[in-house]
Amino acid sequence: MPEVAPIPLSRLTTLRTGGEPARLVEVHSADELIRALREAWAVGEPWLVLGGGSNLFVGDEPFDGTVVRVRSTGIEELPGSRPDTVRLRVQAGHDWDALVAETVERGLAGIEAMSGIPGTVGAAPVQNIGAYGQEIVQTLIEVELIDEATGDVSVVPAGELGLGFRTSVLKQHYGSVPERSAVILSVTLELERVGDGERPIAGDQLRSALGLDAADAVSLRWIRDHVLATRARKGMVLDAEDPDTWSAGSFFQNAIVSEAFARTLPAACPRWPMSPVLDPVTVIPLAAFDGILPPPPVEQREVKVSAAWLIENAGLSRGFRFPRSRAGLSTKHTLALTNRGEATAAEIAELARFVQSRVAAEFGLVLQPEPVLVNVEL
Structure with a gap:
C-alpha cells in the first residue's frame, strides 16, 4: 500500500x-x-x-x-437471477464510463443512458447517479462496504442504502453528516442480456432526450453514442482542452418540492412528478352505499423542478461570471460552475452563493449543492 x-x-x-x-x-x-x-x-x-x-x-x-x-479495478461476472440477466461485481476504483462501455460491448442493458458520467464505480451508489431516466438504483443489487464505526466489512443489499434522488444513507449532504459512515469496496449490478440488435426504448425521458418515438428501435451502441454526443454539447464530458468541462458536473440539484409550491412557479418551468399519478379507487360496501360518493383523498405529491431553468430565468445566462473572476457558469449549461483557469475555491464559492441568492430572490427556493464540499462553505 x-x-x-x-x-x-x-x-x-x-x-x-x-x-x-x-x-x-x-x-x-x-x-x-x-x-x-x-x-x-x-x-x-x-x-x-x-x-x-x-x-x-x-x-x-x-x-x-x-x-x-x-485505483482498484476489475469486473467479475456472476449468474443473474434469470437466464436473460447477468450480474457484474465491479471494484470501487473502476472507471464508471469504462464500465458502461464494457456493458454495451457485451450487449448488456441497464446503464447505457449513464454513458459519459465521470467518476468511479464506488461513488455511483453514494448519490444514486442517473441520467435520462436511468438511475443506478434500477440495476444495483448490493454493495460490499467497510463501516467506519466498527471497521467491519459487510455485504449490504441495495434496499438498505436509502437510495433516492441523488442521495443515499452514505452521502454527505451539505451541512450534514452521512447517516452511515462507510466506504464502498465493490458494487454488484444486474443487467439484461439484449445483444447488439435494435429494440424499442422504454422511458419517456430517454426517448425525449434522444428524439425517439415510442415505436423507434435502436441499439445499445446507438444510445451510448447519442448520449455521449448530447452530454458533450452541454460540456458534461471531460475534455482537458475545454474549460466548460472543468467542473463538478451539475453543481446544483434539481429541486424536489411539493405540488403546491410547484404551482407558484411559472408554468414554463420544467417539472417532473416523483411518483405516478394514479386515479384513486374507492371501495364502498354495497350495504353501506347511500348514493353519495365521498370526495377523493388529497395527496400531496412531490415534484422535481429544473434548477437550470430557475438559474437562467433568475437572470444568470450561460457564461456569466464576475469581472476579473476565474470562475463562471458554463457557456453550454448553466447548472455547471466551471473553473476557467486557476480559479480558487473562494471564487467558485462566491459564484455559487450569488446563484443561490438570485434564485431565492426570484422564486423563493434555495438551490442545494450536489457535490460533496470539503473544507469550504457556501
Whole structure:
C-alpha cells in the first residue's frame, strides 16, 4: 500500500480546486483500501476517499489528514437471477464510463443512458447517479462496504442504502453528516442480456432526450453514442482542452418540492412528478352505499423542478461570471460552475452563493449543492 508524495487536490479533482493533503495513499485493491482506512480511523485523523474527483468541491487550505486515492479495478461476472440477466461485481476504483462501455460491448442493458458520467464505480451508489431516466438504483443489487464505526466489512443489499434522488444513507449532504459512515469496496449490478440488435426504448425521458418515438428501435451502441454526443454539447464530458468541462458536473440539484409550491412557479418551468399519478379507487360496501360518493383523498405529491431553468430565468445566462473572476457558469449549461483557469475555491464559492441568492430572490427556493464540499462553505 504505497504512500505517495502529496500533491494538491486541485490536480486530482475535475473542478480543479483543493489544497495539498498531509498524507496521500494510493490503493489498488480492496484489501489495500481496507488497510488504509483502518489505519486512518485508528489514529482519528481527518480522512477523505478520492475516486475520480468529479463530485468534490475542495477548499483552498491544506487538508490536514489522509487522502486515500482508490485505483482498484476489475469486473467479475456472476449468474443473474434469470437466464436473460447477468450480474457484474465491479471494484470501487473502476472507471464508471469504462464500465458502461464494457456493458454495451457485451450487449448488456441497464446503464447505457449513464454513458459519459465521470467518476468511479464506488461513488455511483453514494448519490444514486442517473441520467435520462436511468438511475443506478434500477440495476444495483448490493454493495460490499467497510463501516467506519466498527471497521467491519459487510455485504449490504441495495434496499438498505436509502437510495433516492441523488442521495443515499452514505452521502454527505451539505451541512450534514452521512447517516452511515462507510466506504464502498465493490458494487454488484444486474443487467439484461439484449445483444447488439435494435429494440424499442422504454422511458419517456430517454426517448425525449434522444428524439425517439415510442415505436423507434435502436441499439445499445446507438444510445451510448447519442448520449455521449448530447452530454458533450452541454460540456458534461471531460475534455482537458475545454474549460466548460472543468467542473463538478451539475453543481446544483434539481429541486424536489411539493405540488403546491410547484404551482407558484411559472408554468414554463420544467417539472417532473416523483411518483405516478394514479386515479384513486374507492371501495364502498354495497350495504353501506347511500348514493353519495365521498370526495377523493388529497395527496400531496412531490415534484422535481429544473434548477437550470430557475438559474437562467433568475437572470444568470450561460457564461456569466464576475469581472476579473476565474470562475463562471458554463457557456453550454448553466447548472455547471466551471473553473476557467486557476480559479480558487473562494471564487467558485462566491459564484455559487450569488446563484443561490438570485434564485431565492426570484422564486423563493434555495438551490442545494450536489457535490460533496470539503473544507469550504457556501
